[in-house]
Amino acid sequence: MSEQHPNPYIGLPETAFWKTAVAAKNPLQISQLWQPKFPVARKHRVITAGSCFAQHFSRALVARGYGWLDAEPAPKLLTEEQAQDFNYGIFSFRTGNIYTARMLLQWLSYAFELEEPPVEGWQNEGRFYDPLRPGIEPNGFADMDDLLASRRAVLAAIRRAVLEADVFVFTMGLTECWRHRDSGLEFAMCPGTLAGSFDPEQHEFVNQRFVGIRRDMRAALKILQDANPKLKILLTVSPVPLTATATGGHVLTATSHSKSVLRAVAGELAAEFKDVDYFPSYEIITHPAYRGMFYAPNQRSVVPQGVNHVMESFFACQFEAFPWLARQAKREGQKQAGGKAPSASARAVKCDEEFLDAFG
């Protein structure tokens, strides 16, 4: 008589079963979607880049007193609106959105001098636009010298950010892109949309495939970890659908394809590298279990409640995996509430001393 073995599903936690982890729950109570590999603590310097959804990470970190590193801060004299117009404070450096793996690889290769950046600018009505970030200045640059000097500044900021950071949050956005046929240079946007002019002889559409994206991401990860071996990478996939597709297919299926490929690459990289993790913000927003509740009526924009739920989930999973983070956050929160800006009060004292001495 053969001995009976319990099957491998017996004894698994409730998160392993759809019925208990999803079906039986209010969507907002679905929890433990992520088992983080590494802690993100307040003392850590976090840098963010990628698709537009990445900027929510920086805002949430700053709002909670975490150490988001802005390697290219706005000059203090700009108003908040002006700084935003010029894309300061959106990501850790002024690259604008980095939608694809190839664009990330290009930026890192230029920053760490593995490749020469292109000396190309798009001209519109006397203004110059950087093909790597055409929307970075609302009206482009004054001339090519201005464009290239500003580019050198952003490359320096990338270097500084990578060298000084503890965690790099990168949000993967798109597979579809436009490249120069000869040089292979990938543009941030299709030439002729925001600036430049489209030339079918020079510019080609590419819908990046799983293998190519994984190769580019691996190369990018190598540059990052060669530069800063202690750097941890946290990947996310943007839940924001494509604005338009150039594949000839329907934008909805193109979105599905694109995001699925990116999600698969992110999962593969997280499985392959111990210092790379994947945080499922994409699933929290897009999964049918959430019934589309986090999308605006256009079914594309993510509403603030969605962003907030994503970030709450991020911190909840972190605190669950690393309880000391929760204790630390509580302590720090109390300290901040009772604290006072020391520099301002010290400055007031100094001013009084000067006056007392002169007129007292």
Next chain:
Amino acid sequence: MPLAKPTVSKKSKTASRASSAARLRFCVFGDSHIACVKHALDQGLLDLAGVDLEFWGAPGPRFRDLHLEEGRFVVTSDGAREQLAKINPERSSGLGPEEFDGFLFIGCRLRASEYLVPMLASVPGAPGYLSQAVRDLMLPRWLESCRWYRAAREFAKQRPVFFSPAGFLNDEIVSEAEVARSVNTAATAAEREALWAQIAEAMQRDNIQLIRQPEETVTRGGLTCAAFATDLGDQGDDSVHKNGAYGALILHQALAEMRALQK
């Protein structure tokens, strides 16, 4: 600890006894930065021949309690009033432009380090490079965001106004990490002069005369020489305020320009 106050020099006393017929009534207005001119006066460093010099202002947070109302500066707190009673007891309730022949606004929250330092660091190839479009936004914003610059513009409609922004931070006090992070220590006198000229031109449009930070007080691209830093106290941690020697240079520059205007 405050230093013992020196007596006013013979030269200053003599100046104050000169004939009042053609005397210039001149007011130094500002926040704690007016102290450097007062130090200069107390140390006998000022040539005040033909000048009746007065001070008006308040230090630190109490400077916020001075307001421009209907073309006059008024005081809105007891704390500021108490300060003014020490500085200028006869005018502790307010100050109008018609009360003097000219005004020197000094400090007044307009800080050279906030505009010139990032501009001087913005050189092609440097991490601090700012695009032309960003740089173009900064000068108007620097001036317009300063409440006291706007007030100076109102006074300048009636009397000559000279404006001396707070000088660069003091060398040897400001940390080397801060210097490395923000100051282009290779910036040249010509680069500074180009920026001062732009500021002067912008101020001139508001009928205000800029008083530049004297070149001899500048070191390491965008810092004030330690020899011109305040020597008040023994902590050596005041990176902002200046001494009497600095105050004398500023006031003399303002008075020279005032006299040139009168001619």
